Amino acid sequence: MPPDDSSAASSSTASAEIYTKALQGRYELGRVLGRGGSSKVYRARDVRTGVHVAVKAVRKPHHPCSPEDAAAARRSVERELAALRRVQGHPHVVRLLDVLASRTTVYLVLDLARGGSVQSALEERGRSDEPMARRLFGQLVSAVAHAHARGVFHRDVKPENLLLDERGDVKLTDFGLCAFADRQLGPDGLTATSCGSPAYVAPEILLKKRYDPGKADVWSCGVVLFSLTAGYLPFNDGNLMGMYRKICSGRFRCPKWFSMELRSLIRRMLDPEPSTRIKVGEIFDHPWLHKDGMPFPITPAASPHPTPEVVKWEAESELAREINAFDILTFASGCDLSGLIGTLTDRVRFVVSGINAKSVLDKLEELGREEGFAVRRKEEEGFGGVLFEAIGEKFVAQVSVHPLHEELLLVEAERAISEKEPKFWKKLQASYKFSTN
Numbered sequence: 001m002p003p004d005d006s007s008a009a010s011s012s013t014a015s016a017e018i019y020t021k022a023l024q025g026r027y028e029l030g031r032v033l034g035r036g037g038s039s040k041v042y043r044a045r046d047v048r049t050g051v052h053v054a055v056k057a058v059r060k061p062h063h064p065c066s067p068e069d070a071a072a073a074r075r076s077v078e079r080e081l082a083a084l085r086r087v088q089g090h091p092h093v094v095r096l097l098d099v100l101a102s103r104t105t106v107y108l109v110l111d112l113a114r115g116g117s118v119q120s121a122l123e124e125r126g127r128s129d130e131p132m133a134r135r136l137f138g139q140l141v142s143a144v145a146h147a148h149a150r151g152v153f154h155r156d157v158k159p160e161n162l163l164l165d166e167r168g169d170v171k172l173t174d175f176g177l178c179a180f181a182d183r184q185l186g187p188d189g190l191t192a193t194s195c196g197s198p199a200y201v202a203p204e205i206l207l208k209k210r211y212d213p214g215k216a217d218v219w220s221c222g223v224v225l226f227s228l229t230a231g232y233l234p235f236n237d238g239n240l241m242g243m244y245r246k247i248c249s250g251r252f253r254c255p256k257w258f259s260m261e262l263r264s265l266i267r268r269m270l271d272p273e274p275s276t277r278i279k280v281g282e283i284f285d286h287p288w289l290h291k292d293g294m295p296f297p298i299t300p301a302a303s304p305h306p307t308p309e310v311v312k313w314e315a316e317s318e319l320a321r322e323i324n325a326f327d328i329l330t331f332a333s334g335c336d337l338s339g340l341i342g343t344l345t346d347r348v349r350f351v352v353s354g355i356n357a358k359s360v361l362d363k364l365e366e367l368g369r370e371e372g373f374a375v376r377r378k379e380e381e382g383f384g385g386v387l388f389e390a391i392g393e394k395f396v397a398q399v400s401v402h403p404l405h406e407e408l409l410l411v412e413a414e415r416a417i418s419e420k421e422p423k424f425w426k427k428l429q430a431s432y433k434f435s436t437n
């Protein structure tokens with residue numbers, strides 16, 4: 001999937017890495033690091049700071065596609081973003097640095113994990129010894145417990161989603177299948193959505209029962225621990241049904257080199273009965289995790305010292321990050337007007353200060369009515385949007401207002417179907433003296 005942004009292009013090299021296209025003038029994209037179902041992950045470099053990052057390009061579904069598919073794709077990327085935002089701040093969760101969007105693609109800018117994934121390490125170097133597995137597993141469980149504490153259940157814990165940084169520390173990634181405690185769960189705290197990768201999926205999910213997603217994550221972590229230390233999966237079979245049967249009965253054999261403590265922990269995690277399965281918080285107390293005298297819960301790894309430029313840029317970009325993430329997705333990309341996105345012909349974006357959102361929306365409404373447009377207003381606390389339609393003519397536009405900070409608003413106007421330049425367009429520009437981009 002080539003990056004689709006053509007607003008700026010450049011070419012440069014650094015440490016034998018070739019960077020070609022620049023994404024919105026901000027990130028130079030290099031080679032492809034990996035691929036997912038609907039995404040491609042590029043190595044990239046931040047043009048302003050020179051910092052190397054990973055850019056996950058998630059393509060919106062091609063048109064035409066069913067409204068259900070489009071909605072599912074949108075939900076998935078929105079869910080991943082919402083989850084990443086909630087779980088930020090843990091040393092073993094991948095950091096979300098920025099979000100950009102174009103009409104066809106959403107770009108998540110993430111910390112670059114230079115050590116590849118635990119899966120590739122397993123394939124290249126084979127199983128880990130217990131001390132090494134203890135370190136990786138402790139970091140994983142610490143990240144999962146942190147996510148649970150923030151109301152996020154990963155639901156796709158597997159070695160491919162455990163990345164390694166340059167020091168070999170784990171970074172949990174790919175929250176595209178996660179569940180939120182306050183959204184997907186019923187009043188009983190259970191969910192019914194089946195997801196995850198077959199070999200790592202808990203039996204209650206396969207049996208299509210309502211399940212506790214926290215307990216299902218514990219099961220998947222147990223499969224990861226087994227695979228790390230055995231070098232193969234606990235439940236495997238030539239055919240999928242055979243594997244499902246083994247998972248549901250919880251039938252597996254530990255290799256002879258497993259210590260007693262490791263066997264005990266794995267049996268507690270791979271307990272097919274969720275009610276007796278060990279809870280994530282109890283794992284930290286298990287003797288296996290204390291064998292090398294390792295302190296638990298894991299204290300945050302010493303953070304690499306960022307350069308002063310990075311610190312400055314991070315402070316400056318705090319605001320920009322706020323603008324970029326959901327606002328671009330839910331406003332600029334027109335979630336409310338998704339059917340029109342393919343025909344956008346014009347877009348303007350400007351920032352106004354010293355005025356509240358309601359006044360801007362009132363002004364917009366007035367201008368639209370003066371020109372005879374059907375005006376629909378959507379107002380929410382502190383922000384909102386106005387949709388303009390010319391009755392009987394081909395013209396649709398929307399203007400969204402979104403707060404960036406106190407008394408600082410982002411106003412974005414999109415013209416979707418247009419045969420003429422509306423007067424209100426010019427008046428709007430004159431009112432706020434904004435420039436197009």
Ligand SMILES: Nc1ncnc2c1ncn2[C@@H]1O[C@H](COP(=O)(O)OP(=O)(O)OP(=O)(O)O)[C@@H](O)[C@H]1O
Pocket residue numbers: 033034035036037038039041054056094110111112113114116117160161163173174176
């Ligand atoms: N931050 C990162 N640093 C380095 N490599 C990464 C990073 N994120 C992802 N990758 C690489 O890209 C691959 C795919 O990424 P990811 O798992 O996020 O995609 P996916 O979520 O599986 O895609 P989809 O949700 O569309 O199925 C990973 O297995 C890994 O090899």
